Amino acid sequence: MQPHPSGNPPLVYAWLTMKREMGELELIERIRSEWGAAGRGAGGAAGCGSRSLARSVALGIGDDCAILRPPRGHELLVTTDFTLEGRHFRRDLHPPESAGHRMLARGLSDLAAMGARPLAAFLSLALPGEMLATRAGRVWVERFFAGLRALADRHAVPLAGGDTAESPSDLVLADIVLIGSAPAGRALRRSGAHAGDALYVTGELGGAAAELAEMDRRAATNPAHPYKDLGAPSIPRSLRNGWESTSLSSGRINQPNLRPPRMPAPNHLTAHPQMFPQPRLAVGLALLRRRLATACIDLSDGLSTDLAHLCRESGVGAEVSSAALPIHPLAQQTHAAQAGRAGAAPTRALDLALHGGEDYELLFAAPPTARVPRSLAGVRITRIGSLVRGSSISLLDSAGRRTPLKPGGWEHFSGKHQD
Numbered sequence: 001m002q003p004h005p006s007g008n009p010p011l012v013y014a015w016l017t018m019k020r021e022m023g024e025l026e027l028i029e030r031i032r033s034e035w036g037a038a039g040r041g042a043g044g045a046a047g048c049g050s051r052s053l054a055r056s057v058a059l060g061i062g063d064d065c066a067i068l069r070p071p072r073g074h075e076l077l078v079t080t081d082f083t084l085e086g087r088h089f090r091r092d093l094h095p096p097e098s099a100g101h102r103m104l105a106r107g108l109s110d111l112a113a114m115g116a117r118p119l120a121a122f123l124s125l126a127l128p129g130e131m132l133a134t135r136a137g138r139v140w141v142e143r144f145f146a147g148l149r150a151l152a153d154r155h156a157v158p159l160a161g162g163d164t165a166e167s168p169s170d171l172v173l174a175d176i177v178l179i180g181s182a183p184a185g186r187a188l189r190r191s192g193a194h195a196g197d198a199l200y201v202t203g204e205l206g207g208a209a210a211e212l213a214e215m216d217r218r219a220a221t222n223p224a225h226p227y228k229d230l231g232a233p234s235i236p237r238s239l240r241n242g243w244e245s246t247s248l249s250s251g252r253i254n255q256p257n258l259r260p261p262r263m264p265a266p267n268h269l270t271a272h273p274q275m276f277p278q279p280r281l282a283v284g285l286a287l288l289r290r291r292l293a294t295a296c297i298d299l300s301d302g303l304s305t306d307l308a309h310l311c312r313e314s315g316v317g318a319e320v321s322s323a324a325l326p327i328h329p330l331a332q333q334t335h336a337a338q339a340g341r342a343g344a345a346p347t348r349a350l351d352l353a354l355h356g357g358e359d360y361e362l363l364f365a366a367p368p369t370a371r372v373p374r375s376l377a378g379v380r381i382t383r384i385g386s387l388v389r390g391s392s393i394s395l396l397d398s399a400g401r402r403t404p405l406k407p408g409g410w411e412h413f414s415g416k417h418q419d
Ligand SMILES: [Mg+2]
Pocket: 109, 110, 113, 297, 298, 300
């Protein structure tokens, strides 16, 4: 790829460079027009549809820098996350829409954890040269952007810039930066909790790891099209049909193929915690607005690990009641399915909930006197324990027995526990 004259190639320039290398005018023009054309000029929205986005992005894709316009009296919050093929998704396992969705969901979840409202996203993406040279590869890229775009639209997040390059390996490598804003001095932090505070989680836990285990198992038996043959968890037929109909007819990209309708409806999305995790932005905003939480963190690495982060930053310990944990139905199903098969001992649903990770729910603390509702923004809220003096974190079973709860992440793609 040739260097950009100004040294720092914006997304559009990089795509146009790829266009020459690929000889695929339609694909790049399609992506450029979908994501970039509206971002030019002061007051223009930067991709991702809604004209209301113009308020946060004064200048989007197309210049050397984007210009953001945070609300008056707000501070900016910034988070960046790698998405590396083989580490954060598998091209043979995750549908491309899922890879795009998950990449953005990770950053949005970090903003949610601090009660921030997203202002803009910036994507740096390295694609294997082989991918750009084949039709199947280009369809993958198209569908990847469709997944990213659908989630961005749902939360009104404009893509305001980025960079692309040819990957030095045969892996897809990406980094996404999310910029958000929160009223000055009000952003939720990990460090504000006190001994005596009650501990809550949103949604249900263990579903992402359970769905991944099932995807992995089915991929092993049907490696050619692993995600076409998922039973429970299942991909809705409408979505499956949409994927299968994705095509480049006569080298042209059909407009509908870049549109969100191929994505599952929101009620179906909740059934796919691994493929389409839902960042809890509305809950984070409600916690901040209602001044309910003393501390908050999102569950990216698993409850046991992320609770340890919150406790360390707040200088407290914790007691978690195992019976109180809202365990995702897929985690229960995974245990039951494994128990019916020969081989290794089945994974306990409780272990998936404690250590599974990637659920992207929120874990927060609130004063014992706070009136925390049973749901916020339509999302279930469950009290799972309390914060205590000291630094020890323990699990209480239903018989009142106490065991240490050690941080234990889940080695997602090997199915092994890591200490
Ligand atoms: Mg986080």
